[in-house]
Amino acid sequence: MADRRRINGPPGGTRPAVFASSLNTADTATGRPQRQRQFNELRKIFLKTGLIPSASGSAYLEYEPSASLAAARSSPKSLIPPSSALKLACTVHGPKPLPRSATFSPNLVLTTHVKYAPFAARKRKGHIRDSSERDLGVHLETALRGVIVAERWPKSGLDITITILEAEDDRWWGDAPDSHDAPWGMINVLAGCITAASAAIADARIDCLDLVAGGVAAIVSDESEDSEAKPKLMLDTDPAEHKAILSACVVAYLPSRDEITEIWLKGDCSRAMLGADDKRSGHDALIDGAVDAARGAHSVLAEAVRESAQRFVGLAAGAQ
Amino acid sequence: MAQAAASAAQSAAPSLSLPPSQFARLQPHAYLLAHLSPPPATNQPSIRANGRAPSQFRVTSANTGSLTHTNGSAVVRLGDTTAVCGVRAEILHTEDIASWSVSRSTESSSAPTNKRRKLTDPTTKPNERIDSKDEDDNESHIQDFNLLVPNLSLSTGCAPGFIPGAPPSTLAQSLSHQILTLLHSTRLVRAEDLRIWYQPPNLGPEDLECHNENEQMDVDASQEDEKNKEIKAFWVLYIDVMIVSLAGNPFDAAWAAVLAALRDTKLPRAWWDVDNEMVVCSDAVSEARKLTLRGLPVSSSFCVFEADAASGWRAVVIPDAEEEKELDDSARKGNQRRWILADPDGYEEGLTQERICVVVDKEQGGKGKTVIQKLEKVGGWTADAKELKALVDISAQRWEDVRRILNEQC
Numbered sequence A: 001m002a003d004r005r006r007i008n009g010p011p012g013g014t015r016p017a018v019f020a021s022s023l024n025t026a027d028t029a030t031g032r033p034q035r036q037r038q039f040n041e042l043r044k045i046f047l048k049t050g051l052i053p054s055a056s057g058s059a060y061l062e063y064e065p066s067a068s069l070a071a072a073r074s075s076p077k078s079l080i081p082p083s084s085a086l087k088l089a090c091t092v093h094g095p096k097p098l099p100r101s102a103t104f105s106p107n108l109v110l111t112t113h114v115k116y117a118p119f120a121a122r123k124r125k126g127h128i129r130d131s132s133e134r135d136l137g138v139h140l141e142t143a144l145r146g147v148i149v150a151e152r153w154p155k156s157g158l159d160i161t162i163t164i165l166e167a168e169d170d171r172w173w174g175d176a177p178d179s180h181d182a183p184w185g186m187i188n189v190l191a192g193c194i195t196a197a198s199a200a201i202a203d204a205r206i207d208c209l210d211l212v213a214g215g216v217a218a219i220v221s222d223e224s225e226d227s228e229a230k231p232k233l234m235l236d237t238d239p240a241e242h243k244a245i246l247s248a249c250v251v252a253y254l255p256s257r258d259e260i261t262e263i264w265l266k267g268d269c270s271r272a273m274l275g276a277d278d279k280r281s282g283h284d285a286l287i288d289g290a291v292d293a294a295r296g297a298h299s300v301l302a303e304a305v306r307e308s309a310q311r312f313v314g315l316a317a318g319a320q
Numbered sequence B: 001m002a003q004a005a006a007s008a009a010q011s012a013a014p015s016l017s018l019p020p021s022q023f024a025r026l027q028p029h030a031y032l033l034a035h036l037s038p039p040p041a042t043n044q045p046s047i048r049a050n051g052r053a054p055s056q057f058r059v060t061s062a063n064t065g066s067l068t069h070t071n072g073s074a075v076v077r078l079g080d081t082t083a084v085c086g087v088r089a090e091i092l093h094t095e096d097i098a099s100w101s102v103s104r105s106t107e108s109s110s111a112p113t114n115k116r117r118k119l120t121d122p123t124t125k126p127n128e129r130i131d132s133k134d135e136d137d138n139e140s141h142i143q144d145f146n147l148l149v150p151n152l153s154l155s156t157g158c159a160p161g162f163i164p165g166a167p168p169s170t171l172a173q174s175l176s177h178q179i180l181t182l183l184h185s186t187r188l189v190r191a192e193d194l195r196i197w198y199q200p201p202n203l204g205p206e207d208l209e210c211h212n213e214n215e216q217m218d219v220d221a222s223q224e225d226e227k228n229k230e231i232k233a234f235w236v237l238y239i240d241v242m243i244v245s246l247a248g249n250p251f252d253a254a255w256a257a258v259l260a261a262l263r264d265t266k267l268p269r270a271w272w273d274v275d276n277e278m279v280v281c282s283d284a285v286s287e288a289r290k291l292t293l294r295g296l297p298v299s300s301s302f303c304v305f306e307a308d309a310a311s312g313w314r315a316v317v318i319p320d321a322e323e324e325k326e327l328d329d330s331a332r333k334g335n336q337r338r339w340i341l342a343d344p345d346g347y348e349e350g351l352t353q354e355r356i357c358v359v360v361d362k363e364q365g366g367k368g369k370t371v372i373q374k375l376e377k378v379g380g381w382t383a384d385a386k387e388l389k390a391l392v393d394i395s396a397q398r399w400e401d402v403r404r405i406l407n408e409q410c
Helices: A067-074 A131-145 A185-203 A282-319 B002-011 B020-026 B028-036 B100-120 B126-135 B140-144 B170-186 B205-210 B212-217 B224-228 B250-264 B321-332 B385-409
Strands: A045-049 A057-063 A087-097 A108-116 A156-166 A213-221 A232-235 A244-254 A259-267 B060-064 B072-078 B081-093 B148-153 B195-198 B230-245 B270-273 B278-281 B298-306 B338-342 B354-362 B370-378
Touching: A045 A185, A045 A282, A057 A185, A087 A185, A108 A131, A108 A185, A131 A156, A131 A185, A131 A244, A131 A259, A156 A185, A156 B230, A185 A213, A185 A244, A185 A259, A185 A282, A213 A282, A232 A282, A244 A282, A259 A282, B020 B028, B028 B298, B060 B250, B060 B385, B072 B250, B081 B250, B081 B278, B148 B170, B148 B250, B170 B230, B170 B250, B170 B354, B170 B370, B195 B270, B230 B250, B230 B270, B250 B298, B250 B385, B298 B385, B338 B385, B354 B385, B370 B385
Parallel strands: A108 A156, B148 B230
Antiparallel strands: A045 A057, A057 A087, A087 A156, A213 A232, A213 A244, A244 A259, B060 B072, B072 B081, B081 B230, B195 B230, B270 B278, B298 B338, B298 B354, B354 B370
């Protein structure tokens, strides 16, 4: 049944635009964006707190556009974007009293909502949350539940809402849709969600054990059809830049306690080719890589939270 | 014991003055009133609690084209209210429209009547005639086939009252509908921009013959090739507005974002591919074209703040002539009882009942007359025709500001 609370388009539905250049496969073989970063180099993260004054805490996170996307922006030739850069806004409302109908809870009750904007991804998203968005919400909740000191707010609720304005691609657009099974973009989105939510919670001045940061590592095999594929470990992968991602991992990591509150690993990590003196298994190396990426994100996060604290001190001084 | 009591008394020593932020929460109406009508002895100017003059709008900024997966996008910040708008174009094939063949036959029959109207009406000014020429047939396509699909979402955590994940609130539904109505009534987007034509190749005399029946119906078409042209598909513009942060006046912010995003929208060149029987687009930026919008309607919202806090509860009684005179007299003496506040923030919106929304445009890119595209007044009786006239003038000034802000972008 049509959604009567929204304005629906034509009843027969519409079709996304099909570009002529994507119909003949010969053109597309050359176009895949190349990774310009070192294997352990992260994209720059823009993170700012307090942009949404009506919320008790808020954060806005944006990834630096990859080299190919930046080039396409500065001198546009094709209407098909080569890759995309994550942009999301996170708000925290609370702690607030639970509704009267709710059962007693000695702890803070955390609810997380992750929603893609309809224009966030290459394929138009619906207005109602789908299962992948709910899944992201559950993962985010797990990551944050281990950080918040929940027993300090009995009978209270905390709402965390994330709106994704632009998501990461799951794969390069020129690849056939079934060439990779897993939606790899979700992994990057979750890492961004964790970092932004952590900043927003700190901005709302909720007590936490530590600033939790998200990081992504992946084992990729690309760049070589001629020689035998050597799967390599890369940090902060942009799925559009790689031909095949064998496995990817996102962690929510507390640097000062050296703890992981959430780990999500997909794919086969047994075939990773590590250095000769490296005795780790592919699985361990992948998690270590993700933790390293999270450490990088943490430095940005700490800076954003420091700004938030300074703003708060300034406000308190102004109110006196 | 006595010591303890003394210290308790000291700590509980009542401070009689509340800090302004607490006073604003406890007595919002009195707080705003005290700002707007300061005691005459203090010589302070009448100013709103947020530091603005009554007819002053918040600082507005716009940024377009930063979202990758959209045909056009814009972020508009109106003070602390932020709206993000993304326009996505998708294709609606005419074979997917159930009523297409019916509407096409009525369209060809309506064309001659339009022509006749033009001939019998020589008084129209030249520019109007140009206008009516390009819109005579089938501006109704946009409405009939729902080619513009605006939706506004408030469940982004933009304000504490809106539950994320819930269906759109009444306010969100009403705002979406207002945007849709305004898009239709201002006829901002041209139907011609959204059509995808197909020109079948001319195959020779036998082809002409089989089209003879059409020829008789199509009186308007004079040229051979024009006649064979047919619409194969339409672009449908999905206009999604996310209110990321809400601090009052969502409509102005949302409409400005829609306007900026539509000005930024580029549609790729599209054609009917006979072999694949589908519409195919070219991805070259040089071939894509921008929408040619009709005018630049700018919306300005106002609210009416009344000194009498209980006025909202009273039965509405329209003042007779004497009362009106008294009100005028008291206003002349500087004893103002109501204020019209431009661009209300969330705090002021909570204290007022009466809302006014004015959408104005100026002809010929600002040199011509001011045109009122929409004038809406709800929730009270206090603002009269004289004041509305003044508001239209304020809106016309606002139009200049918004145009400057939008032009800086593109």
